[in-house]
Amino acid sequence: MTTSNPFLIHSQENVVIKNSDDKSWVFEVGKDGNLWADFLQMTDDLKVVVNLQDVNARCQINCAYLTNKNNKINIDIKVLHKSKNTTSEQHIKGIATDESRVSFKGIIEIPKSSQKCDGRQHHRGLVLSPKAKIEATPQLEIWADDVVCSHGSAIGPLDVNQLFYLQTRGLSESEAKKILLSSFLGDLMPEEFSDTIQQWMDENA
Amino acid sequence: MTALLEIKDLHANVGNKEILKGLNLTIKAGEVHAIMGPNGCGKSTLSAVITGNPAYTVTAGEILFKGEDLLKMTPDERANKGVFLAFQHPIELPGVGLAQFLKAALNAKRKANGEEPIDAVQFMKYMNVRATALGISNEMLKRPVNVGFSGGEKKRLETFQMAMLEPDFCILDEMDSGLDVDALKVVGQGVSVMREPKRSFMIITHHDDLLQYVTPDQVSIMRDGQIIKTGGPELVEQVEASGYDNF
Ligand SMILES: Nc1ncnc2c1ncn2[C@@H]1O[C@H](COP(=O)(O)OP(=O)(O)OP(=O)(O)O)[C@@H](O)[C@H]1O
Ligand SMILES: [Mg+2]
Numbered sequence: 541m542t543t544s545n546p547f548l549i550h551s552q553e554n555v556v557i558k559n560s561d562d563k564s565w566v567f568e569v570g571k572d573g574n575l576w577a578d579f580l581q582m583t584d585d586l587k588v589v590v591n592l593q594d595v596n597a598r599c600q601i602n603c604a605y606l607t608n609k610n611n612k613i614n615i616d617i618k619v620l621h622k623s624k625n626t627t628s629e630q631h632i633k634g635i636a637t638d639e640s641r642v643s644f645k646g647i648i649e650i651p652k653s654s655q656k657c658d659g660r661q662h663h664r665g666l667v668l669s670p671k672a673k674i675e676a677t678p679q680l681e682i683w684a685d686d687v688v689c690s691h692g693s694a695i696g697p698l699d700v701n702q703l704f705y706l707q708t709r710g711l712s713e714s715e716a717k718k719i720l721l722s723s724f725l726g727d728l729m730p731e732e733f734s735d736t737i738q739q740w741m742d743e744n745a
Numbered sequence: 746m747t748a749l750l751e752i753k754d755l756h757a758n759v760g761n762k763e764i765l766k767g768l769n770l771t772i773k774a775g776e777v778h779a780i781m782g783p784n785g786c787g788k789s790t791l792s793a794v795i796t797g798n799p800a801y802t803v804t805a806g807e808i809l810f811k812g813e814d815l816l817k818m819t820p821d822e823r824a825n826k827g828v829f830l831a832f833q834h835p836i837e838l839p840g841v842g843l844a845q846f847l848k849a850a851l852n853a854k855r856k857a858n859g860e861e862p863i864d865a866v867q868f869m870k871y872m873n874v875r876a877t878a879l880g881i882s883n884e885m886l887k888r889p890v891n892v893g894f895s896g897g898e899k900k901r902l903e904t905f906q907m908a909m910l911e912p913d914f915c916i917l918d919e920m921d922s923g924l925d926v927d928a929l930k931v932v933g934q935g936v937s938v939m940r941e942p943k944r945s946f947m948i949i950t951h952h953d954d955l956l957q958y959v960t961p962d963q964v965s966i967m968r969d970g971q972i973i974k975t976g977g978p979e980l981v982e983q984v985e986a987s988g989y990d991n992f
Contacts (some may be wrong), residue, residue: 560804700799707820708796708829709850709906710857719849723840
């Protein structure tokens with residue numbers, strides 16, 4: 541079966557999945573638990589809530605989006621550090637072309653009682669056409685003081701100088717774009733999704 | 746010798762500013778042609794226009810390459826016809842491995858010539874010979890294109906790309922700036938071994954450093970968007986001795 545919005549849960553030690561309908565997920569990560577999940581969004585919305593319930597709970601959420609035509613998608617990822625000594629990472633990268641729109645909202649919440657937490661969230665978006673739009677709203681609610689937190693978001697077009705350089709080496713504009721788009725996504729997504737990603741690139745680069 | 750490249754009354758702008766102001770230049774097959782001129786006179790602009798950089802607009806004139814209208818071609822079509830530019834400031838491509846990139850480039854050229862993609866083993870052999878000649882290590886081949894390399898290493902890598910793609914027309918834009926004596930020797934010899942009757946070079950430079958390894962057939966002096974004088978290698982000495990003011 542091929543799905544347009546594949547996901548893969550690599551690790552779910554001490555993780556309870558409270559709710560899931562492929563578009564909306566609630567995870568509870570218990571003591572020493574480890575959640576690692578990858579999502580690839582092309583046409584559907586995604587809502588993920590991770591509750592880090594107890595000490596040494598950790599999560600890594602990787603999400604890529606590839607949107608085209610006039611698709612509009614919302615991606616909401618919320619990580620709640622409910623316990624002290626918990627760790628989270630969110631890596632989100634995506635590409636929007638045609639007239640598609642992406643709204644990404646990422647929340648890290650660390651209440652005052654949750655000291656010694658580490659929360660990270662990084663987002664990068666590439667806009668391939670003048671009518672495509674990516675909006676990112678990172679939201680950090682950090683009330684504890686002894687924590688490590690980092691976040692960043694960058695949205696922009698493909699680098700014209702890189703594109704030109706590749707073309708001067710004989711690669712067509714579309715081949716050059718594909719090389720830059722694959723290097724942009726890097727190894728964020730697992731091998732399992734590579735055919736889906738490649739197909740999207742072939743159709744949209 | 747027949748003309749490989751013929752530029753006639755070329756005018757080009759960046760934005761609304763005219764940079765090339767009626768430039769004429771002919772480079773014959775097999776010729777090494779040095780272009781010298783003060784900072785900002787338009788040397789890199791000329792190389793950008795020849796290779797089809799979309800940031801520059803040609804407003805008048807023509808460029809013929811092997812008798813064909815170069816200005817009608819996309820940058821990759823020009824490359825696959827045999828035009829190569831070693832950039833004054835090579836572009837970094839994070840996440841794009843050098844070997845993988847060169848294989849894609851080589852196969853693009855083969856495809857344009859109606860040839861099959863190169864076989865993986867053959868490619869490795871082809872690459873290793875050229876890498877060794879230019880002192881490019883295996884480690885460098887695995888790294889992303891130009892990322893984290895020193896200025897001199899980047900120039901060496903541009904020369905290496907040129908050796909890999911074996912173009913008919915090689916533009917070297919200040920290949921010799923920022924090279925230490927050893928690197929200059931490696932690059933100079935690398936260019937010099939590629940010299941052959943059907944391959945031409947346009948060497949943009951401020952000094953005679955690289956030209957000592959690759960003696961030019963012709964030297965053109967460029968000022969304010971035009972070629973104002975063309976002569977033999979003696980022009981290099983004149984520039985070295987008294988700059989551009991006497992032209
Ligand atoms: N993309 C650009 N945007 C704005 N101005 C530009 C651009 N490219 C070139 N110019 C301007 O055009 C003029 C010629 O630049 P060019 O880089 O061609 O000079 P050059 O002869 O290569 O100089 P150098 O010897 O310093 O490399 C300069 O005044 C430069 O500022
Ligand atoms: Mg220059």
